Amino acid sequence: MIKYVTRRLLVAIPTIFITISIIFFSLRILPGDPALAILGENASEEALQNLREQLGLNLPVWQQYIHYIGDLLRGDLGESISSGTPVIQMIQENFGSTIILSIASIMLGCLIGIPVGILSALRPNSWIDNFVRFISMIWVSVPPFLLGILLILAFSLKLNLFPSMGAGEGIWGTIHHMILPTFTLGLILSGVMMRFARASMLEEINQDYIRTAKAKGIPINVVIFKHALRNSLIPVITVIGIDITALISGAVITETIFSRPGLGSLAVGAIMTRDFAILQGCLVLFAVLVIIVNLLVDISYSIVNPKIKQS
């Protein structure tokens, strides 16, 4: 066990390193000029040159890269171009809100997706199954921004049940404000969960040991809930690892739509000021977060599924 975890940790370190390098080099390799993008087409050559010096873009790429990696190792994500505030500070102020929304959405997604997916697998090709497959197809196909706006249109403007913007005050106010954003992300995640739980359960039900258990005369409910369910739930954990990048992208756009404070609003706010330093900082943080989540998912998967360790 310890051996597996150490090995997995050692693999994660180069992955983090390569990922942050990709983020750096993609900004340098792809065509375009940050200084020109910030100052606009009409900027004078002198102003452009000044800004390039200020951003350190006039240095050779390898020097920029060493500065960048060195700063990251010291936990420095750079400064905002427009305000000069350290990006890490801006992220700290907004981090909690995004994490709470993401965790609430994952929980809602599991709560809806897993039972419905299993129900659907128990009656393959019945009308319930077809209905579930249809619904899950809608949830996996709808972009979060569209679902969020449609929920606002229906539940805030037409029915006037939930607020459409802000974070709210007090416990009830906060929960009340969180319901629509959580459903936006949670429903989309539940679609993925339904499909995965269904496939996983179907595969398990067709296994030989289930047939043996049934043949031995064990009641069907016991077979399903004690034997099949337990084994079929294990792979569903991995969905969280697979889907975490989509969830983060979804959280960014959902926060924007509901005008909630958070990393998404921070990132989208940076579009107006062309402040790519903030975006780069957020991206580095999210990428590291994704790698850590995947690491945790892999480790917990290996704990519940001992078969993995040998490979």
Added chain:
Amino acid sequence: MSEPVLKETVSTPVSEAMKEQKPPKKRHKHAEWTAFKKSRLGMFGLVILVIMSFIAIAAQFLMPYDPLAQDVANRAQGMTADHWLGTDPLGRDILSRVILGSQTSLFVGFVSVAISTIAGGFIGMLAAYKGGWLDDILMRILESIMMIPLLLFGLMIIVALGSSTTTLIMVISIGLMPGVARMARGSALEVKEKEYIKAAISLGGGNLRIIMRHIFPNILGPLLVISTLHMSSAIRIEASLSFLGVGVQPPTPTWGNMIQEGFQYITSTPGLIIFPGLALLIVSISFNVMGDAIRDAFDPHIKHQRK
């Protein structure tokens, strides 16, 4: 007049010989298509997409109004006989804009998926075929790209480098490529162990030739599945970025930037959200159901499970 007669008499034995051989081969070759046709949802998706592609290609002829022309007298109207889907707050015809938007969305989606499928497919096959350190390095890099949330990556790149359709397409292609490469690698690894690949190698076939002539045709099925599913993702990402104002720039309409305009005037013109949103959702669902149906058609294992 004598020519057709001559042709017929000459070709008869040949065509008869072909007839004897062809049916079993033909049935085998189109087994996937036959399986696909049985999926009602898949066919439904295909029909919708054929219609949508036609609309996108012929957009310039189908639009009832100039999508950029502002008609201040008739602005922010609901559905009327003149403007079937109403007008936006600048008095532009929503139907015309949704039609032209389909062109932009499908074009960006198609080009990004084409680039990512070709590049990813080739990288995946190369990694599987060569193996060793090349495989390790390529896979580690692709895995790292997968750790980057695509929407934020797109935001950063476009904010830093300026927005253009080319940049948009490149960002989406980079984001989708690792998925294709991993899948192509997995399928190619299976194919690589087959006898005919070993035979081709021992006959002295060049690497590129073996990859293109022997491995590539055998992973076409999985590539088709993933590119269909990726069309749905690409169109959604384009719409999301355009919604955030960093994708396709106004006044060129796309479904994403139309919905953004609609969101600003959510109380007065909900139609500006609903109609482009509906178009986006229908196309996205169609690609997904079609992708699923193609996957089932290519994978007898899943079909067996369904029954």
